[in-house]
Amino acid sequence: MMNSMNQNVAELANTGSYHLHEEGGTGLIVLEFSAGRPLTDYREALELAGHIAQQRYGYVMMLSWYDRDRDFESPQHASECHLDSAVPGYVDYGLNHGAGLKMIFEGGRFVFYFSLLENQVLD
Numbered sequence: 001m002m003n004s005m006n007q008n009v010a011e012l013a014n015t016g017s018y019h020l021h022e023e024g025g026t027g028l029i030v031l032e033f034s035a036g037r038p039l040t041d042y043r044e045a046l047e048l049a050g051h052i053a054q055q056r057y058g059y060v061m062m063l064s065w066y067d068r069d070r071d072f073e074s075p076q077h078a079s080e081c082h083l084d085s086a087v088p089g090y091v092d093y094g095l096n097h098g099a100g101l102k103m104i105f106e107g108g109r110f111v112f113y114f115s116l117l118e119n120q121v122l123d
Contacts, residue, residue: 009047012036013055023102028095031056032104042067045110049103057101059117064094066111 012035019032033052039045046065053060066073066088073090085092094102094113101114 009051012048013052028102029100030102039105042069042110045105049112053101053103053114057116060114061117063097063099063113063115064090066090068109
């Protein structure tokens with residue numbers, strides 16, 4: 001039986017709208033998602049991102065993310081190395097660690113980078 005958070009996330013994933021495109025010939029899949037209502041917080045966005053990524057692409061691994069509400073990123077402090085760069089640290093980390101999927105919620109309020117593992121053998 002699903003708990004209420006998982007049920008809510010599944011409903012949002014099924015009723016929201018998607019826009020898919022490839023980022024500038026890089027092979028990176030960009031999925032922009034609109035839930036039809038503002039997401040409650042990072043936790044809800046995280047659950048939703050994981051649900052959508054796994055539902056659409058199978059085995060995935062989150063590499064990096066950004067939460068604009070709290071101006072917080074993972075890996076933590078990644079942008080400290082990019083103070084003079086136009087590329088935020090979480091973006092650089094995701095791209096340089098094999099991201100195949102970038103998921104964007106609410107115009108960049110929450111951004112997630114995933115590696116697509118479907119074709120890899122998992123132990």
